Amino acid sequence: MNNIILILTGTLMHATPLLFAALGGVISESSGVMNIALEGVMTFGAFTGAAVAYVTNNAWLGFFMAGLAGALLISLHAIASITFRADQTISGTAINFLGPGLSLLLAKKMFNGSALSPTAPKLPILITKSLTEKWRGTPLENLNISVGVVIAFALVVLIWFLFYRTKWGLRILATGQHPAAVDTLGVNVYVMRYICVICSGVLAGFGGAFMSLSVTSSFSPSTVCGQGFIALAAVIFGKWTPHGVMFSCLLFGFAKECTTILGGEGAFIPPVLLEMFPYVLTILVLVLFVGKSSVPKANGVPYLRGAR
Amino acid sequence: MSKRYKKFFSKPYFSILFAIILGFFVGGIFLYCCNYNPIASYGALFRGAFSKPKYILDVFIQSTPIILTGLSVAFAFKSGLFNIGAEGQYIMGVVVATILGTQIKLPPVIHFLFILFMAMLVSGLWGAIAGFLKAKFGINEVVTSIMLNWIAFYFYRYILFKPWIKVKGLAVSKAICESARGTLFKTNINIGFFVAVIAVLVIHYLLYKTTKGFEFRAVGQNPEAARFVGINVKSNTIISMFIAGAIAGLSGALRLTCSEFRMTNLAEFEGYGLKGIYVALVADCSPIGCVFSGLFFSAIRSGSISMQIDLKTPCEIINIITGLIVFFISISVVYRRLIAKISKTRQEKIHE
Known part of the structure; x- marks a missing residue:
């Protein structure tokens, strides 16, 4: 029982930063802007989160400033890829260096x-001290889940609802499939894409901040x-859907957690080899279950009004 | 605007030159905002790269791996693939070179060439995995390459800690035999750069002077059209990933046999594969351009180190400048269009 709780906590911890960034990726790519820049934005978010939290001694402020910083950084990608119709791989790569x-x-x-930040305050964990006291001795006392985890999973639900139950979501998805058709119906494709890319920057910034404010408590x-x-x-693995992405992040988080658990003393597989496991698993799962990926049709294609 | 000027300004290298200047300019504004003197910093950067023959030699030595990873990425781009996996292929090259350099005995030149050949073969196959998965299952090569990078990274660490290759008590491998090294006259002058230039010329010939090269480029430009005229897109995908992988592997093998001689413990990626991406982009994906852009980045990289020592200007500014240059290249369409517009209005005025 205790082990299950530990594995669960570890899985959630590993999956959450990925989930934030991947949800950002889903939003931006669903609207038709390829987002290879997640890595750079996450790094910037991790730094901003730790720095602001350290200076103000407030983890929440750090977390939200990280989202803002992510939005600022990714707006360069947005300007290049939407207004200037740049090659989205190249402008994304630029962000990854910047x-x-x-x-x-x-x-x-x-x-x-x-290059290392001093220790910053962490985001609060979900279960308060008094509850942990009450559960002392039971396996539940190891249930050490950050509030950030809850936010990430709440966002999955929110984005699912947005995508499949609202007018706005339909517009986003349509923009990624057939921007010209959306344009003829009076929706401004450029505005839609700007909003989506900037949202993805916010989420990737959150993902980075979760790394530096919850998984660790400093930036390096x-x-x-x-x-x-x-x-x-x-x-890609989650087929550009919020729920698919959630499962793929959980799978990856679980694989990562397995390496920590199985890699202890006296393991019969060398720990270094075991660390490959999440990556091998991802490739295997892609081969076995995904097949032809269902890319949004206009993903990565700049939109020019009036072009055929 | 006269015709000659117009021709000059519409060439791709003009927009790249312009992007580089803009990158340094905006980077300078950054430095200024952070209370560093941009002009003095750039001066130190330039001196650190070119002021002594030793420094210039170092620029050439350090440029070898990035010219080749750049070539690998550029070649893949030309065939319509994004080889973000150059990092992993590079690592495989390093691992193969170390194993063969320490474990087997061969006569001098043959040993060296054998290592290069085997490293290219293994890394080529490593790259071909991503190509195969794309051709057979339609899985995006970017994702598989990233995963393969990490697998290669942990494989490297696995091999490094094997007792038959590791030096006792240290987290480094044994050094490779003298016969496996590519250095000349027992100095750090090495033939790596020349091998890189040969590789560049071979790839240039392959891409622009052979039927196969035409096929690669056709698939890169328009896979549908290529398929329509009877080019096998799938097998071309696998072959071009193999070649891209082999080039990146050559990069790793040369780095090891010519300047490193042993594997060291890595905490994270060395980043030669990622550097290859911007080398390729600044070269506009032309193989010969990779030599120049590789030298350029190698120069600012080694200059940045002395800049940091002399003026305490953090060498990370180089990453920012690089990012800015890539960004300005990505929007280079804008200034090309602007120039076209200017020359058009000028012409209209003349006509009036």
Whole structure:
């Protein structure tokens, strides 16, 4: 029982930062803007979160400022890819260099030449101290879930509702499938895409901040360490749907947790090899279950009004 | 605007040059805002890269791996694939070179060439996995390549800690034999750069002078049309990922045999694959352009280190400038269009 709780907590911890970023990816790619920039935005979010939380001593302020910082950074990608119709892979790649570069430069400026931030306050955990006291001795006392986890899963529900039950969601999805048709019905494709890309920046910023304010409690250059790219994989793997993305992030989080649990002392597989497991699993699952991926048709295609 | 000027300004290298200037300019504004002196910093950057023959030599040595990973990415771009997996293919090249360099005995030149060949083969197959999965199951090569990067990364660490290759008590591998090295006259001058240039020329020939190269480019430009004229898109995808992987593997093998000689413990990716992406983009995906853009990035990279030592300007500014350059390249359509517009209105005025 105790083990199950531990695995559950670990899985949720590993899955949540990915889930934030991957939901961002879903929103932006559903509207037709490819978002390879998640990694850079997450890094910038992780830095902003830790820095603001450290300076103001308020984790929540750090978390929300990280979202704002993500929005600011990704708006460059939005301008390039929507207004200037740039190649979205290239402008996304640019953000992936700018994000870490800016974070490290500012970190060195703020923390006297060190790329590591001092310890920042963490986001609160869901179960308060008094409850943990009450559950002492039972397996539930290890139920150590951050509030951020709850926010991420609430966002899944929210985005699902937005996409499949509201007019706005329909417009977003249609913009990603056939922007010209949407345009003829009086919806401004550019505005829709701007909103979606900026939302994705906010979410990826949250994802980064969750890393630096909940999983760890400081920023270092290796805080994000490729998770943005894994989130990108989760978007494709989850077939561009909020619920699909949730399951793929959970699967990845579970695989990651397995490596920690199975990699203990006396494991019969070398721990280093075991660390490959989440990545091998992702490829295998893609081969076995996904097949032809269902990309939004206009994903990555710049829209020019009046072009045929 | 006279015809000659117009021709000059509409060339791709003009917009790239313009993007580089803009990148440094905006980067300078950044430095200024952070209380660093941009002009002095750029001066130190330039001196750190070119002021002594030793520095210039270093620029050439350091450029070898990124020219090749850039070539790998550029070649894949030309065939319509995004090889974000150059990092993992590079790592496989390093691993193969270390194993063969420490474990087997061969005569000098043959040993070196054998290592390069095997590294290219293994890394090529590593790259071809992503190509195969794309061709056979339609899985996006970006995702599989990223996963393969991580698998290669952990494989590297797995091999490094094997008792037959590790130095006792240290987290480094044994050094490779003398016979496997690509250095000349026992100095750090090495033939890596020349091998890289040969590889660039071979790829240039392949892409622009052979039927196969035409097929690759046709698939890259328009896979539907390519399929329609009877080009096998699937097998071309696999082959071009193989070639891209082989080039990145060559990069890793050369880095190891020519300047590193041993595997060291890595906490995170060295980033040569990612650097390859911007090398390729600044070269406008032309193989020969990769040599110049590789040298350019190698120069600002080694200059940035002395800039940090001399003036305490953080060398991360280089990442920001690089990001800005790539960003300005991505919107280069805008200034091309602007130039076209300006020259058009000028012409109209003349006609009036």
